[in-house]
Amino acid sequence: MNKHNLKAPILTAGAIFMAFLMVNVTSQAARMDMVDVSNNNGYMSTAEYVSMRNEFGVKAVTVKISEGTTFKDPYVASNIANVQAAGLYINGYHFAHYATKAQAIAEADFAGRTAKAAGLPIGAVLATDVESQEANNQSKAANDRNNAAFMKEIRKFGYRADIYTSGSWANSKMTIKGKTGWIASYPYNPVGKNWYSSNHAWQWSSTAKFRISYGGFDVSQLNDNYYTADQKSKVKPTDKAAVKQQNKTANKGKVTNKAKNAVVNQTYAQQGIFYPNTTLNVRSGDGTGFSKVATYYIGESVQYNQVIIKSDYVWARYLRSNGYYGYIALGVNGGTSYGKRVVGVSHMYYTVKSGDSWWTIAQRNGLSMTTLASQNGKTIYTTIYPDQRLVVW
Structure with missing residues (x-):
């Protein structure tokens, strides 16, 4: 979610070290039970969600639906469809800006309509993500009133409600009762910890890596079945050995490409802007074996229209001024990013x-x-x- 807006002193995990995934979480690493995605992650294919399920044991995905009363996530419909096609549980969240009860109801109506139009199934969770400056300016009583109004309105659409916020805001800026809530708090090392076990979910990292997906992801451990439709999960990884190994190495920057039947090569359309944080060569094709045709430097930006995932690098394709395509590396596949990628830009x-x-x-x-x-x-x-x-x- 929008971690930069969280006012709580949540620790940023530059490198979160994971141990083997086992049932005894008090002595082992936190689990990758649920992933949340938004337009910041760009287009996510069914193959990527299948990889999360099969190789990492992910059970549920919570997708951004909307923000305020005007913003609809441009990838909400494709995310919902592709998550369902991968056989994972699907939920949604709305980034809240409300400061009054009336505004909370208006945002809930907007979120509910947007979710229905995008195909979020009845009975899914539609959580309110409360971490904005507007909420920070309110009293605890005001936030409680506004959150209650939002959740009451959301239930009218047939969705189940919940609140997402930071650990230091929970029961400080707003009330989060036991057996409710989705709480974010990032320890440097999650091994041996089981924080917020009395709440529905604990989001313990915003930098998790998945083998065939670009960039860092928010991951959460589920403490009950609320985000899996109040049922025992029927989602089972097909490669248990891969789950064990990938969860051990994923957040050390070491991601293997040896999972059984794994998909490596992907190409998909995406419009975005890339801001390099290092000097990068532009190639005439999507590989280091192609000739160098230009150079991009720190402080410059490139507008691209396609992403190509190879076994070694993630590439962006863009139209050069001479009418030919150029290709620039966005980063190492499953590893280091070479800059910032901004997607979903309608006009610049x-x-x-x-x-x-x-x-x-x-x-x-x-x-x-x-x-x-x-x-x-x-x-x-x-x-x-x-x-x-x-x-x-």
Whole structure:
């Protein structure tokens, strides 16, 4: 979820060391029972969710539905469909901005309608994610009133309700009763810990790695069956040996590619912007064996339209100013990221500066002059002026 908004002093786990997954959690590592995803994770394929289930023992996925009263997660429908296709339990969450009871009801109505339209099944959990500045400015009594109003309204849509928040906000900024709640708190090393065992779930990391998925993920240990439809889970990993090994090595930055019947190569469409944190070569194809055609440096950005996952690297494809595609490595597959990826951007604008031309702006943004002009309703012969704003994405 939006961990940067949490005001609680949650420890960031740069490297969370995991032990073998066993039933006795008091002496072993926390389990990867549930994963939550949002537009920040980009498009997630069925194959990725199957890998989470088969190789890591994930039982449930909770997807972002909405935020406030206007934002609908652009991947909510595909996430719900692909999670269900992978045979996992599905739930949703809404990022709350409400400060009054009326606003809480309005946000619940928006979240409920959005969830229904996206295909979230009746009976799933639709939690309110309470970690915003608006909530931080409220009294405990006000937050309790607002959360109760949200959850009451959500139940009218046929969904079960819950509250997600940080460990230091629980029973400080708001009341979280026993046998309710989904609490986030990140120890440096989760081995030998079983925090918040009286609540439905404990989110213990925001940096978990999965073998064929890019980037870090939020993972939680489930303490009861609330997030698996109040049933004993019927989801069973098909490769128990892989689950044991992957859970041992996943968060040490060592991810094996030896799981039985594992999928390695994937390609999917995704529009986004990538900000490198190191100097990166642009290749003419999706591999280090292809020729170098350009270079991107720290402080620059590239707008891409496709992601390719190989056994060694994750690549982004983008359209260069010469009309040919370029390929830049987003990071090591299952390992180090080479920068920040922002997805779900509908438009990006550029303000014309003195000395700019259609050619310089197009080249800077990986477009052809014709494409740049046409998406702004103009031609390359139209004069542009300083302070004029152009759509470059």
